[in-house]
Amino acid sequence: MIDLFKARLQQGGQTTAFPVAKAELPARFRGRPKLDGSKCRDGCNLCAEACPTMAVSTRPLKLDLGACLFCPACQEACPEGAIAFTAEHALATRTREDLVVADGEAKLAFALDAAMQKLLGRSLKLRQVSAAGCNGCEAELLALSNVVFDLGRFGVQFVSSPRHADGVVVTGPVSRNMEYALRETWAAVPSPKVVIAVGACAIAGGPFAGSPAALGGVPVDLPVHLYVPGCPPHPLTLLDGLLRLLGRLGAPKEK
């Protein structure tokens, strides 16, 4: 027992300072991209050609974070430096359109409406459904519960039964073989409930977009309340998105 205490003391506190202080990520980390369409050469389409998921379009230069795998291919392909990934981890949005970034400001997630915030703001229970996720997004969702990110301190928790949940977190491109189980799980969650789409696959099919074996993301008839882009999203990106959704990060409230 004494050894346990010694080891505990030796390791010290490990919980991240986020959201009280800003988290430090290494310079090479690829978070929110900065775009500068004014640098584009006439007729140049190199970034779009290099992109594995057709997330980049030119004239005007746009990047769809929902489809983006955050690989550096477009940044490398551009001879003018018009695309640069920054270490900024805040990426989640409330609408699919807000994921498409151009030169302008980030349109980060706004909070749920007042009634939903009253219900879920201090206690959100989520059921995770991996619908052909590769275990990348799943691993990062799991990491949210470790001592570093400690999701429980915000009253957010992953639960086993959909009956105990306030919503589902979907990962993966939704294989045809998982569509039924996903819909059944969603139906088993009592209303009011939310859907959170995590990762490029759940948002837009990711590298599996267009595969006949998958739907290419969360079915269109499920109402998605939060999109968390990434391949997989960093736990801080997930945490940031969840806190914004719950109105706990000082983000502007829903209009």
Added chain:
Amino acid sequence: MGEPAASRASVELSGPEVAWGKAGGAWPLADVPELTASGLRSACLELCRSGARLSALCALGPPGERQLWAVVADDVRGRVGLAKSRLGPGEAFPSVTSELPQAQAFERELIEAGVAVEGHPWPKALRRHRTLEELGGRTSEAPPHPFFQVEGPGIHEVAVGPVHAGIIEPGHFRFQCHGEKVLSLEIQLGYQHRGAEELLMRSPPPRRLSVAESIAGDTAVGHALAYCAALEALSGVEPPQGAQLLRGVALELERLHNHVGDLGALCNDVGYLPGASWFGRLRGEMLNALMELSGNRFGRGLLLPGGVRFGATPDQRRRLLARLPLLERDLRATARLTFDSASVASRFDHTGVLSRELAAELGLVGPAARASGRDLDLRRDHPAGIYRSVKVVPAVLSSGDVHARAMVRWLEVERSLAFVQERLEKSPERGLSEELPGLRPSSVAVSMVEGFRGEILHLAVTDSSGAIAGYKVVDPSFHNWFGLAMAMRGNHISDFPLCNKSFNLSYAGHDL
């Protein structure tokens, strides 16, 4: 602990006709002998009886021109053997599973692909689900899939999944129990099927690498490495030294983050919370080390056919080298407390035992095989890249239980940490990537990587124009799922989560 190399069974040289070569190599298609279906069957059987393993048995090519391919690994001599066969119209492949159980999943995959396999003892599609296909409004030609059932007084059935009680990939487990005791477990997967092999053939090249990295997200480096190595073999390019070194560092960091994460998950399943918390945190540190090098916690974006995208700057090396000893200290303290704990030992010891004979018969690979006394490790037996100049000593134990699978992981954590530190301390090698010319036409390449779960195999065939005409991926999980089912027999059903975690197999890697 380990068996001496001399006692490892050796394959007769004068065996059946197959094309031998090194993993990571390429062959002109004309050099690979084309056998009859029964010739291919007996080649697999004879070579495996004399000590080789069946690494792949698959069908490649469009239906009319479909060929069966077999890859056997001769671990003692460090070579792989290839053979192929073309089935005539209406011809069936004579099943070898009854005599060579390690072929069972491969043959079920053939059945699923529409190849007639005659005499398979359990001829059920691996991934297709008739019920699900019909529920989804699709017309299904998949055969119905009854589950194996045990009958008798007091026997009951437990069905679990596809949606499980935690954050975990989907799969279905069907137990036949007498009270708490599991008599049989049948594992039905397929929920994760995304069509990865298809996409590896027909997507534009930038997409293919992303698909390879997503075959199993926890093995992004391993599968990307196998994919890149297959392309490099097909274009006759050797990546520069600097790239090979960084690929090795990334592969070992991947082994580290997964093994450390698994140790934490095992602690969690036996209610040993200090281990669960600390290993969980330390896994994150390993992911952060990969992020330092690659910009992504899972190492995505680091590898490129021909080399790597980024080098390690002196600053990065310094930061990592300063951090690693602290992590090692915490890892050692946590491992010592965990393995010394009586409550952990009482759950780990003698749980989910898989004998050496069974592990060999089922063709298990990776840590699960080594925990059952199989002295196999591709990094030593079929070395490629940096492993040709670094000696890897496999961690082999003999008890085949949860404890052995946990301990093999811990030993590998220690060795991989030392590997990473030594490589980072050396002065950086030059060269990050080579440009790949076009792929050689009418050729086949086999690449094998010892991922953290074991043997990752990629098999790529090009047509006469140098385009990829056939691509096969074998994730280590494909070999090992049946091992979990067998290890559960006679155990309590309440130990299933623990046994499952001790194998930690990939659902996505199996389902592709």
